[in-house]
Amino acid sequence: MYEFLETNSMYVVLLIVLIIWIGIFGYLKSMDKQIKNLETKE
């Protein structure tokens, strides 16, 4: 496992960064939707 992480460290970093970015994007999308809902309720 340790050897795998050491030889593929770039891909591990890539995977982690992509997961974080997808999380941020999803959060922003859901926030956009919630704000739109609040605006239409007003």
Added chain:
Amino acid sequence: MNTFYKYAVFLIISLVIVAGIVLPIPNIPALGDKARVLYFHVPMSWISVVAFVMSLWYAVRFLKSKEISYDIKSFSAAQLGFLFCILATATGSLWAKFNWGSFWNWDPRQTSIFILLLIYGAYFALRSAIDAEEQKARLSSVYAIIAGITMPFFIFIMPRLVETLHPDPIINNSGKINMDTSMLIIFLTSLLGFTLLFLWVMNLKTRLEMLKYRKSLKQAQ
């Protein structure tokens, strides 16, 4: 902001992440693979500059028109500028750990960004210290203008006046860009992607602050 815009931002930044991390880069003396940080660190600084300039611009417009929406935009831009400034500091600091040996060295670049963070930290302290909406908007707009005027000095001028270990800026002192073409393409795409992301988040933040403001007006009635 329409759905196409959001997915375009997603796609551009995803491409930058994949290309920035995986694609090979030319050997840069003393930097090596650590040079990849510029795809993320420089756009963070760039966006904080854009945001602080926007904050200054809306502050001026508020003082001219007294329209509260401009103050809300100025405040939102300052908040996002502060956030991206912290991100620029954090990415720079991580890079410094692996290149200079420690996270913080009080290098002129680090010192100037730290002072900038303090200046905008004081802006938020000022806003939170005043309850009356109009007075808060007026005073903080004046402060946002003063802070915005000092910003270019701390980001562009001060680090160039004194000796620094920080690598040359993208546009170096002789006014040229010394970067490999493939790196330059990824870097410019990154700038575009993060700028579009900033505009989207700015839109969300402004709408949210407007909702909060209207709610506080309703409660006051």
